[in-house]
Amino acid sequence: MSNEETELIRSSLDDFLSRELYGNETEIERTGISSEFLGKLSQQGFLAAIVPAELGGSGLDNTSYRAILMELARYSGSVALRVLLLNSLVYRILKKMGKESMLGDVLSGKLAISIDTSMFSSFAAAGSEKFFIDPGAPVSLLMNNNELVLASVKVGKAGSYRQLGFRGIPFGNPEFTTIEKIAGVSDTRKFMDELIPEISPEIASIAIGMAEASIDKAREYSKVRKAFGTSLSSFQPLAFPLAILSTQLKSLSEFLMSPAERTDTDKLGIKELATEFAIVASKQSLQTHGGYGYIEDFGIEKFYRDSLALNSLFGERVHSLRLLAKSYYGEEAGNL
């Protein structure tokens, strides 16, 4: 896909989001993503963006999919993550398990699936609390004796957390009264280590979208906000970092949106750069906004929180870096 085509997708998506989502981003953080809005996302084909057309999806290519994630994340990290979870995770895992037949119900919203985030963890702490996405769902992708399984579950108590980020999506520590295995992945660790490079550019897309929104908002604010009789943009300690960040953003974005075939090293590397960049950019944006940036209503601080959560949500960073080093060297590396 050419840059023009990517821009076209982003532009049309921006029209849709400015109409349907603009102004409601903070409400999503407080009350969750409404089923009505999910329905609209489904109608637009975003919920099944990379699912093949024969399975009821949109069958988009990787670049288009990343463009969608990036644009969604500019408005709401929660909405972007929801789309990523369905496409990058649920679809690929169900496909691996040969359970694509369940996708129709999942994508239409008839069937919710909870996700055990510990599937990404290589060093889980003994006895640590579970950290599930959508903990109340009747079907779950969970880790059971080191095996990733799809299971029908009965939830006694879903539990809930005050989340650092992505507050539009519920996280919790569910108590399962029954777990009935439907399917499993026999070599889970190997599968997950192959999945991580695949989803890395997609995670990076969310990071870049949030970073872009943060930088844009800081730029606009610093142009109109005055201190000491002049606009904030006059001051080097604020203007210089934003200008540099915008250049970094462009570089990362172009790398990510390039249709060029990428190696695992590139995929894992861009995720590391992008997630770290999102933290730096959103923190700079918050700082530029001062006290106002610290208040939820202004929609700035959520990008910082979401960026940090994104950095931890998909397992230990050291594991991802080990995969990166292994790919870079072409052999085991960075183990010590």
Added chain:
Amino acid sequence: MEFNLEEKYVEYGKKVRDFAQKEFTRALIEKCDNDEHYPEELRVKTYNEGIMDFTDPWKVLIGIEELCSVDESLGVAATTPYFGVEVLMLFGSDYIKEKYLAEVSKGKAIMGLAVTEPGGGSDVAGLTTTATPDGTHYLMNGGKMFITNGTIADYFVLLARTSNEEKRHHGLSCFLVESSWEGFTANKLKGKMGVRATDTAELILSNVKVPKENLIGEEGKGFNYIMTFFNISRIYVAAQGLGVAKGAINKAMEIVKAKGPGYASQESIQFAISEMATRLEAARLLTYKAATFLFNFNPNPTLTSMAKYYAAETAVFCTEKALEITGLEGLNSQLERFLRDAKILEIWEGTSEIEKLVVARNLLKEGKVS
């Protein structure tokens, strides 16, 4: 050169830490975080048990660090009932000290400091709230923003414009304003990212009649008084940063160890721990050095600003790094709250940018570093 704290301070730190660990339960911390509220009974208990000993500034410093190492939000809320008292102690008339300071010292009243305005945070001299002489009173009009204790304080030290001088800061004066006075309105600001147990508000002043005897010190000297206050309060903000960094590092190490020896032995994890701990140690040395100057009545604004911004940045660095090396367990622990709380340290009581300007301008004036 002695780097160890005197035994009485070690004991005091332990007393405060024990108090915080006992009273700041996880349930209470989460409730206050959710409800954006600080329980009055905890404030009273903190006072009754002598947790904040204002007779000795070192105890205040150490106490703040210990409280914030357990929870910054409750820790700050526990110490801010006295916010601004230094202005009264240093510049207030006998009348003000007797009428107001005595009440606050007995734990019967809460103080606040109202400087920041909606149109300007860092630009203190640009404030627009006015206090116009009117017979035996000043008539005060304007608004304040992000005011700690805004809806719960009984008394405020409030900075307002009393004249339009060529040098803007020469036209500012400090007043003691009671929140019960007619024309005074406080609207609580909800939805802060962190320090949610602390009360933050917007103040609206509409023809508030302030008796002339409530002018603090001399008219036109308010800016200097507030800057003097900041040279004190910034040391305590630095102590908040030390506490947050310490709490975050300790929690991170606990989680890293719980993830097993295979994880704790990863050298990138160990490097992260080393970097966090080194920064904390450096921030503490800097803070204690700045505090030594201040507590010996020889404040050094350069060191104070260095300490404030460096300790604040250390707190943010450590909370981010702690979260990064603890993964999902960190995300689902008090580390996420440490992180939300830490960021405000780079903003309140002077942003990091303002602190760096103070440092640079002082150094350029002196022409050399020590």
